[in-house]
Amino acid sequence: MRKNIARKCLCIALASAMMLGEAGTAMAASVENAADGRTAATVAAEEQADVAAANVSIWYAGAYKNSRTITINASGRAYRVEVWVNGVKCGEQYNGEDQQSFSINCEIPALLDSTYNAEVRAYDSNGEVTVQKVSPVKTDKVSFDGDPSVSVGYTVGSTGYAKPGYVSVSVYLDSRHSDEVKYEVQRATKSGGPFTTIATGSESYTSRLAYLDSTAKTGTTYYYRFRIVSGSDQYVKTSKVIATSKTASVKVGIPEVDQLYASSMNVSEKISKPGVFLWMTSNFANQYDVYRSTNKSKGYRKIKTIYSADFTDTAVKSGTVYYYKVVPKYYDSQTRKITTGKTSGVVGVKFIMNAAGAPSLIQTGNRSLKCTWAADNTADVSYEVWAKRTDITGDAYKRMVVTKKNSCTLTKLDPNGTYKVMIRTVKKSGAAVRYETTDTSERTMGYTKRVQDLTAGAVSSSLNGRKDVLSVRYSLTWYRDWGASGYVISGLNSSTGKIETIKKIKSGKKTSYTFTNTSAKGKERKYSQIYVRPYKGKARGEDNTLWNSEMPSAKRVKAVKKSTTSTKITWSAVSGAKEYYVYRTTELGVRQYIGSTKATNFTDVNVTDGMKYTYSVVVGTDFGFSSGYDLYSSDYTHKLASPAITKVVNGSKGTATVTWKKVTNATRYYVYRSTSKNGTYKLVGKTGATKLSYMNKKLKKGTTYYYKVVASTVNDGGKTVKSVASHAKGIKIRK
CATH class of the missing domain: 2.60.40.10 (Immunoglobulins)
Structure with missing residues (x-):
């Protein structure tokens, strides 16, 4: 019906145009537009759009993800072009004229597990715009592979003792990611939290996240976890948690034994005397309780508390299997408290005889080879020399020589053969025969073409x-x-x-x-x-x-006591040295760089009583040679000074008062007495660190008494250290 009415109106308008001229024509056009349902404004806009379309075109628009970025590319013709991502303009290009070609490229950071919606907007000089949307780009998610691992690391104090210093926590990702992985490290003191974020970080091209917590307190149990987050920026407004790891816990300050080793040995150079050598590695233990048994599962008895990383047990018998385990302990020199760690695993060892060791092999003729090894030094021992060809597949060991000496010469060998040799020590005790086999050595006979x-x-x-x-x-x-x-x-x-x-x-x-x-x-x-x-x-x-590049080593290294709290290290000068680097290693196996000097002496002011230090020196130069090796060293144990008795007086009836000088670091003094200067002294009293005298009572008139004083302290490793006794000083009781 509307169309019929519109047609009638159009006819009327045309008739009016004929009568009214231009005004009628305009009216007719308006009516025609109305007949199509469009206003004059709409028609004008469409005409302008047609012009814009002629001025603007987008030939290509796309987006893709690189390793760590999102890249948006577009090309076409326009007066001006813009690139928008997630509602934020990230790039713009002006061409200055309509119908000018453009090529635009924008890169923005790519955050994990995020969606990027891009569009390209092309404008003509009148501000009319053509928009082309780009397919969304979604970035990867990241997850964890397994549980976090956590351990307590250590730092080294000034006197050479290790101490708990930080917690190391790490976790593996599901794969190696080139993307920037943003993460949070969280910590709690209870398994269920609450968790606090203690660190944030980011890693790229990695499959593992790690963090060192230096704020952990000794004696506290901590629970750690990682969270991977997307992060946020101008294109991704809100950060979200992508993945949360499981929790790992650790108690800070608990010493642990990493490895415990044991080997049998002969502790005498002259006779066969069995011994067991133990050595251990730990994070920061400074004491060990050593336990021994002849039964692997029970009957362990503590045999020694040691303050070094090794121990030789000489109270063993040949032929018996002994089992050992150790309990690590940490003495805190600040709080003077001892923390006991977890007992180590068990190691077993059996001493049969002194093993000969791998033999030395030297060719002495076209078909002869001299073999030399360490002797057992006992009359009831003989040696079997076994050899085989290693250049012949499947060749078996053959017994070549039996001797009581610690050397022999193998003869009638192939002049071009390669031989592996081992020594079998044989010990007869009545009807029993025991064997101990050495490690092997290998030698190729004849001309090898290579030294x-x-x-x-x-x-x-x-x-x-x-x-x-x-x-x-x-x-x-x-x-x-x-x-x-x-x-x-x-x-x-x-x-x-x-x-x-x-x-x-x-x-x-x-x-x-x-x-x-x-x-x-x-x-x-x-x-x-x-x-x-x-x-x-x-x-x-x-x-x-x-590669001959090193400087000569510093020789004649010597460490001596300089004062009650310091050590002096000296060595021979090396021509061409610019500087000398001084190192020390403690009996617990801790190696420290302690300083450098241009002189040939150095004073170590950070020593503790009763600790054995091994000093060595590395030579540095500004010539084209590298720093040398510390081949020479000097062992030194800092000793607590002996007290000096200043006087002994018989001030009152039946008494003798002993007075002495203060000893640096002493925490206790022990007073000993004898009735003869070179006789046996017995403990009669003790005092604390600040009391430097002691009154001995109930003495007999007319008797001469002699006194000695011993100072004592507890060093930084919890070891009780005593001084050498003072010189004796006597007094005759006259009251």
Whole structure:
């Protein structure tokens, strides 16, 4: 009906146009538009859009994920173009004219487990826009693989004792992720929480997250977990938790034994005396209670509390199996409390006899090989020498020699064979026969074309007159290559890159050579590599390579007591040294760098009484050589000073008052008495750290009494340390 009415109106409008001219024409157009259901404004907009469409076009628009970013690309024609992601403009490009080509590229960070909706907006000069949406991009999720692991690490105190220092916690991810993985580390003191975030971080290209908690307190049990979060930025407004790990717990300050080892040994050089050597590794234990039994599952008895990382048990019998376990303990020198850790696993050991050790093998003829090993030093022991060919598959050991000596020569061997040799120690006790087999050694007979057992060591150094060139002498040694005519020593010249002959040795029997390498200050050494090559006649052998780069070691290292609280370390000067680095290792196995100096002495002011320290020195230089090795060392145990008795007086009837000087670090004093200066002294009294005198009562008139005083302290490892007794001082009782 509406269409019929519109047609009638159109006819009327046309008739009016004929009568009214232009005004009628406009009216007719308006009526025509009305007949299509469009207003004049709509028509104008459509016409403008047609113009814009001619000025703007988007040929391509897409988005994709790179390793750590989202990339949006678009191309087309426009006066201006914008790229929007999640409602935020991330890029814009102006062309200045309509119908100008554009190519735009935008990159934004990619957050995990997030969705990115992008669109491209192209404008003409009139501000009209064409919009093209891009398919959404979704980023990956990340999950955990397994439970977190947690352990207590340690730091080293000034006097060389390890102490609980931090908690190490880590967890593995489901795979190696190139994305940036944002995470939180949470901690609680109860298994169910509440959990507090103590750290945040991010990692890329990783399959493992790790954190060191340095705020953990000794004696507290902590529960740790990780949370992976998406993170947030201008495109992703809210961070969310993607995954939460399981919980791992640890009690801080509990010492643990990492490994316990045991081996039988002969504790005497002259006779066969059985012993068991124990050594252990721990996180920060400074004491161990050692337990022993002859039954693996029961009957353990504490035999010793030790304050070092090793112990030799000499109260054992040959032929008996002994089982050991240790309980680690940590003494806190600040609180003076001891924390006991978990008992170690059990190790068993049996001493039969002193094992001979792996034999030394030296070819002495075309078909002969001399074997030497450590002797057992007992008359009822003999040795069986067994050998087999290792260059023949399936060859079995054969007993070659039986002897009571600790050496023999194997003969009638293949001149080109490779032999593995072991020694079997045999001990007869009545009808019983016991055996102990050594480790093996191997040697190839004849000419091998390549020297074996090549070693090199820096032996000395010297500077030229201007002190701008350093020469270091190295001693080369090698095993004789049987049948060789001689050896060629050569070096790779750092400047030319060419190999130069240093020395041609024309004797195949010579097995050592000393050569000199040089370096100007701040420059590379002349030879960066050294080669040793045998030759036979005109036949060239193969090079064996050495990297001779180290400085000579500092010799004559000596540590002595400097004061009641310090140690002085001295050593011989090394030519070309710029600086000396001083290290010490405690009897608990803790190695520390304690300082550097340009002098040839160093004072260690951080020592504790009763601790054994081993001092060594590494040589540094600014010539083209690396720091040397600390081949020489000095053992030193800091001792508590002895008290000095100042006087002994008979001040009242039947009494003697002993007075002495204060000893640094002493916490207790013990007073001993005897009726003769060189007699047996018995303990008669003790005092605390601040009382420096003691009155001995009920003494007999006319008798002379002699007194000695011993100082005592507890060191930083909880070990009670006593001084040597003072000199004796006597008094005759006259009252």
